[in-house]
Amino acid sequence: MYNKIYKMGITKTDIFNEQQNKLALQLKALAHPARIAILQYIIKQNACICNDLVNELGLAQATISQHLKELKNIGIIKGNIEGTSICYCINEIVWEQIKKDLSLFFDVNVKANNCC
Amino acid sequence: MYNKIYKMGITKTDIFNEQQNKLALQLKALAHPARIAILQYIIKQNACICNDLVNELGLAQATISQHLKELKNIGIIKGNIEGTSICYCINEIVWEQIKKDLSLFFDVNVKANNCC
């Protein structure tokens, strides 16, 4: 039935350019309400530990830890060991870089559409 | 084993606020290299039809159609029937609104971190 060879369920990153793939990965890491809430909380408190987020958001510790990992993967947050806990804060350099990457995409001149 | 009632594999949108859920949905719709490429192509050409994208990107027609649907869902593009084909273009109003929503999230004062 399927005579062409391709991997099902997998994004074909090879047909897109570096910028498109990178931006998509950054957006995907941000595209969850819990991760947006985590970032907002860290910004509000300046820094926080995993357990603070568990209490604040009402998700299980394993779930928060998983979301933190995805945010760490794109570098937007970084953690520092402080005794038994780990203090998380925003990585300003990466935060600004992502802002720049988004601007590069969004700050284009979207012409007055001619067909709608 | 699991004595608490919750639906597995589903995002708990009820514990987040309107802004967090909306922003996450917008970001999710943009968080795929194909959809970024589609938007960039539409902007470059001002407008295009589904088949143009099939030729340009090298994805199957069904796949392109599916990605277009997701972009239509957040309103960032709109289609206009032109004969047998449908002309797609950017919805400038929504484009600017999403830019604003992103600015609201990103343009905060990220303090110098005090723990990393």
Added chain:
DNA sequence: ACAATCAATCGTAATAATGCGATATAACAA
């Protein structure tokens, strides 16, 4: 040394997303 605390990871269950072939539908052309 021993218990307590915190966070990462493993394992698991369920839903979501990705991609394409096949088919359906709608509009135009001959």
Added chain:
DNA sequence: TTGTTATATCGCATTATTACGATTGATTGT
């Protein structure tokens, strides 16, 4: 009418994501 073209949708296979309990490992306090 018949055929062509363009797009949407259905069905399917596969991978990805979400969420949590249980466990592990590391550090602190007694």
